[in-house]
Amino acid sequence: MRTLDLGHNALTAVPDLSALTQLEILYLHENALTALPALPPSLTYLNISENPLRDVELGSLPNLIELRMLDLDLDAFPDVAPLPALRELHLRRNRFKSVPEAVRGMRELRLLDLRANGLTSVPEWIAELPRLEKLDLRWNEVFEPPRELVERGCVVLCE
Template sequence: MLYVKQQATVDARSSPDRKRATEEERLELVDLSGMSLESLPNPSLNLATICKLDLSNNNLQMIPESLTARLLNMVVFDVHSNQLKSLPNSIGCLSKLKVLNVSGNLLVSLPKTIENCRSLEELNANFNKLTKLPDTIGFELINLKKLSVNSNKLIFLPNSITHITTLRILDARLNCLHSLPENLENLINLQVLNISQNFRCLSSLPYSIGLLFSLTDLDISYNEITSLPDSIVCLKRLQKLSVEGNPLISPPMDVVELGLHAVMEYLSHQMNGSSSHKNGYNNSPRKKSWIGKLVKNKTFNGHVTPNHRDHHHEEREGLVVPEYHRPIDGLASPRHLRMFSPRRLFSPKTNFTR
């Protein structure tokens, strides 16, 4: 059964508006999803009138070149959850395409002609077998806002991705990434970056990650990262940082467990050239963090009690930390940190009474 829905018209007031409305009246929404199709039936309507085609949840192994070449007004193309091993090269003819969903297939690569879909705003290629993306994909997809390529076999992301200045969401988790492109600072609108669960492959982050000034959510969990670039302290809009599952040394886990503010302060001292530490915290003679002062004054000993475990996953000040947390001894435990601001603790005018 072919489901066709006519797209709503717009209010026609002037002659150009009436012409545009007449064109939109002819555009159709075609839904062939969930019909166990192994091949596509011969279309009974003009393919140029289709603006959305849903072929998801079928058993399609290929899409004919002749089909996509005639979908000249296609805006949304959904073929997720099929058995596709490749996409037709004629997909590059879809100059008006804004949303392409090819997730849940058997794709090993994307055709280079996808670069011609310059109106594309969202590309979902999750759950495939992609080993690489077209090298120059970022030079042409100048309107892309969301790129989802999680659960593939990508070893690297092409450097051209850093040219997609419109990109807001980049999801590349569950791959085999060994590194990230160096020039990330060009992604001036990137808000969400998820490169988690590349497991034993990703061991470092480029310094330019701290120049993603629009970033609010950074997930680098479950990799082999031992140190965070101190440039991360420049991410003033960052609200959530997920680091669990990494063998972090810098900052040490004692700092990580205190939350995002403590991590940022630690990295700030790193950036300022402080290199000596005591009990895992910065102890520079030039500039001491308030955590370091707590340690020096024996208000906070930095140790954890081994006999009490909290098995609940926690988020502290936007920082996602592992499930093995243990409460910290001393007055400066995380639940009391707000009571001990640097001004209260170290101001000469502060009086403490018993």
Template sequence: MPHEMKAPGAGLTALPAPAGDPALLRRIDLAWNALTELPEWVGRLPRLEDLRLDGNRLRDLPDLHGLTALRALHLDGNALTRFPESVLRLPELRTLFLYGNAIGELPEGIGLLRGLRHLAVGGNALTSVPAGLWRLTGLASLNLAENSITEVPETIGRLTELRMLDLGHNALTRIPEAIGDLSNLTDYLYLSDNRFTSVPASLGGLTRLTYLNLTDNRLTDLPAAIGGLTALRELRLYGNRLREIPETIGRLRELRELHLMNNALTCLPASVGDLSGLRLLDLRNNAITSLPGSLTGLSRLTHLDLRNNRLREIPGGLADLPALEKLDLRWNKLDDGDPEVLHRLSGRGCVVLR
């Protein structure tokens, strides 16, 4: 089409000349090539709306302030070391992806991009973020993952339009209380691989959140308010130091996956049996000595992983779990080495590993 220049993954090392009048271009897609620089004319395309340059070798950009119609700029996976300041003068910009570069800081002026809806600056070399970022109150998604950020201020609570937030793989030692003000978080909240020792009770206010990842931190317990996350479908808590799970976990009736491996649990609350939507329960590598009889209420459970705990017996009622397809008991030492419950499960086609 005359209004497009598309050659993704074509092995290009230089930008080709457009076939017609470049001023008519609305979309350029040259992702996954080997471009090291862009000609100046790219920054003077008055009708360009979408510029995709992911996966090239760009170290710098020309002045882009002439792209007055640009709505989406994709620059993931390049070699940029500086934030392209001319981007701050793009009035129509809605999407800015700079993931996987080597940018060391964001400008305070980033707050000028008031129309921005999607911002990804993960996988860079950031140690902090400017106050201006928290003025982008129209953001629907924000990715700051895989940096070395040590602090997120309470002003994050201004971003009330966020549906997705990724703060994983940083150096955060606390979660701000204002995280609970992000009432529109629905898709996911990634907080994995940081240095938290606790999470605020305000987290329980995220009543629309469907995916929460708190893995690989230093959590020793969870607030009872975790039971307020009633829309959760998946909860990942592995790689912490949890000694117990609050009874309120049983309120998460929409939960389908609960990942608790690599903690210090010795038991489970009886309310786990109230998780009527649960399909997968992963309890590997804990110190659990017994299972609550209420597990027999998990009528939709298909996978139960109990590897490397301290179990001596298995509730006979597990044989009545109608959907169970796999039970992994390896590296436990049952007093009865060949309990009837396991024969019953195997007999109806459940894979039992012991």
């Protein structure tokens, strides 16, 4: 099995999935999960959005390309092993007051969605992400996009 879609249900728990060594795409969004199951390191896409998660533990996901964690009410990024392949990180509608420090090591990141979080500034190191193409800061209190990103052609959305 390469894709497992358990989204849009009322699931309160999901069994350990770590034995599904071929699993690449996992949808767990819009459920009633308060904790995540153990995940296989083969995942390339993970959507855990819109769950009342109290404990977000991702484990080691070295192949993950896209991570969606929208509407989780998070105020801190989960403790996670490095995500060396991550290209898209969606953190819309959480409670981050600053860009999570974990983002700093995501050297392959191309899209960072931080809409509607309560950010008041963006750290200088964000410009050090070499592949960042789109930084979405709308619906925050950040009104001045990082000049270095704009100069290199990164789309930075602020409102």
